[in-house]
Amino acid sequence: MSLGHTILGLLEPGPRHGYDLKRAYDERFGRARALPYGQVYATLSRLLKNGLVEACGTEQGEGPERKRYVITEAGITDVSRWLTEPESPASYLQSTLYTKVVLALMTGRPAREVLETQRAEHLRHMRELTRRKLAGDLADQLLCDHALIHLDADLRWLELTASRLDELAGKVRA
Amino acid sequence: MSTAPITAAAPDAGADPRAEGALLAATDVRKGFGLTQALDGASLEIGPGELVAVLGASGSGKSTLLHCLAGLIRPDAGTVSYRGQDLAGLSDSARSALRRADFGFVFQFGQLVPELSCLENTALPLRLNGMRRRPAEERAREWLDRLDVADLADKRPGELSGGQGQRAAIARALVTGPAVVFADEPTGALDSLNSERVMALLVTAARESGAAVLLVTHDMRVAAYADREVVVQDGRTREPGRGR
Ligand SMILES: Nc1ncnc2c1ncn2[C@@H]1O[C@H](COP(=O)(O)OP(=O)(O)O)[C@@H](O)[C@H]1O
Numbered sequence: 001m002s003l004g005h006t007i008l009g010l011l012e013p014g015p016r017h018g019y020d021l022k023r024a025y026d027e028r029f030g031r032a033r034a035l036p037y038g039q040v041y042a043t044l045s046r047l048l049k050n051g052l053v054e055a056c057g058t059e060q061g062e063g064p065e066r067k068r069y070v071i072t073e074a075g076i077t078d079v080s081r082w083l084t085e086p087e088s089p090a091s092y093l094q095s096t097l098y099t100k101v102v103l104a105l106m107t108g109r110p111a112r113e114v115l116e117t118q119r120a121e122h123l124r125h126m127r128e129l130t131r132r133k134l135a136g137d138l139a140d141q142l143l144c145d146h147a148l149i150h151l152d153a154d155l156r157w158l159e160l161t162a163s164r165l166d167e168l169a170g171k172v173r174a
Numbered sequence: 175m176s177t178a179p180i181t182a183a184a185p186d187a188g189a190d191p192r193a194e195g196a197l198l199a200a201t202d203v204r205k206g207f208g209l210t211q212a213l214d215g216a217s218l219e220i221g222p223g224e225l226v227a228v229l230g231a232s233g234s235g236k237s238t239l240l241h242c243l244a245g246l247i248r249p250d251a252g253t254v255s256y257r258g259q260d261l262a263g264l265s266d267s268a269r270s271a272l273r274r275a276d277f278g279f280v281f282q283f284g285q286l287v288p289e290l291s292c293l294e295n296t297a298l299p300l301r302l303n304g305m306r307r308r309p310a311e312e313r314a315r316e317w318l319d320r321l322d323v324a325d326l327a328d329k330r331p332g333e334l335s336g337g338q339g340q341r342a343a344i345a346r347a348l349v350t351g352p353a354v355v356f357a358d359e360p361t362g363a364l365d366s367l368n369s370e371r372v373m374a375l376l377v378t379a380a381r382e383s384g385a386a387v388l389l390v391t392h393d394m395r396v397a398a399y400a401d402r403e404v405v406v407q408d409g410r411t412r413e414p415g416r417g418r
């Protein structure tokens with residue numbers, strides 16, 4: 001994800017201090033992983049250099065987190081372009097799982113176990129996400145659903161591959 | 175309903191030892207319909223308050239297993255025991271009394287009586303157990319409220335959306351405080367948002383009341399609401415997480 005654009009977006013409604021930005025980010029988008037302050041600072045320096053934000057005064061005290069930042073016109077144009085452009089859909093054609101299955105078949109290891117171990121792990125993780133979703137607010141629900149729907153797609157692929165494993169084994173060993 | 179075959183062996187012979195602590199257990203159950211062997215050695219046990227997903231392809235025998243466990247059909251061979259008691263040893267009337275008192279049912283659709291209001295439908299299991307109308311309807315209303323459909327109490331099933339109907343069906347399944355709820359594809363006819371909402375309500379309500387749930391589904395996102403899974407394939411069961 002583009003941290004620069006996210007920070008610009010958080011600055012658009014009004015100026016914020018560096019630390020304030022980190023807090024706003026963590027609250028909305030950092031549920032899986034909080035943002036290290038160093039990364040906020042590095043990103044702000046880059047945005048500053050590119051003229052997408054400006055410093056607008058400093059509070060009493062020491063350190064970069066005391067600086068206030070405001071988005072520039074160029075910054076608004078930039079975040080606006082990012083929001084309206086579609087993300088490129090991930091191609092999914094590089095698959096570690098597929099590679100593992102083929103290598104297991106090539107080396108005479110139990111490929112079906114590779115699939116079953118993965119299936120169990122996926123399902124375990126899906127149960128965990130579902131519990132979290134049940135206890136969570138709308139943001140948790142939407143984030144967990146995003147993960148759950150992707151894991152569900154993987155499970156369907158695992159099932160399909162399991163049912164064509166003999167066919168694949170024939171091709172791989174040919 | 176078919177009659178049980180006469181078996182010479184003692185009822186406990188060959189029973190799965192793990193079935194002993196279980197609330198409800200099927201052990202090596204077989205059931206045929208004409209030439210179709212719907213169940214061919216299926217075993218499953220569920221503990222108090224446990225939520226078990228029953229997965230498997232269409233036609234694999236999931237519903238037949240559920241019906242055997244609920245005492246709705248009698249297996250050709252194998253045993254089904256509830257709280258340690260073999261269901262085959264009960265008379266038909268004792269079995270239906272057990273179903274009314276201890277079991278709740280949610281199906282894909284069509285389980286509500288079309289001529290009755292939502293409230294009357296929800297109160298029905300209590301009325302059948304001999305409760306008077308007023309207290310039965312009071313409790314039914316509380317359950318409709320827990321499932322967020324109290325405002326639909328006076329509507330007929332035909333006036334409800336799919337998701338609303340399933341909520342009323344869940345209220346009806348839980349109103350008697352059953353020990354086991356049998357849910358056969360409860361979200362099978364719902365869109366994904368309604369399916370999520372109905373599952374969240376079903377799981378929360380069952381957990382709060384301590385009911386065990388047997389959840390038949392072929393949707394892994396629905397199965398993820400359960401504590402564990404049993405897979406049915408060609409009438410046989412397997413439990414991937416338990417190494418068998
Ligand atoms: N009452 C019945 N009469 C004849 N065949 C049946 C009956 N019930 C189920 N079957 C058959 O038994 C098999 C298992 O059915 P079922 O338990 O309904 O599968 P599932 O619920 O997994 O889709 C299927 O081949 C089905 O056609």
Ligand SMILES: [Mg+2]
Nearest residue numbers: 236237238358
């Ligand atoms: Mg079925």
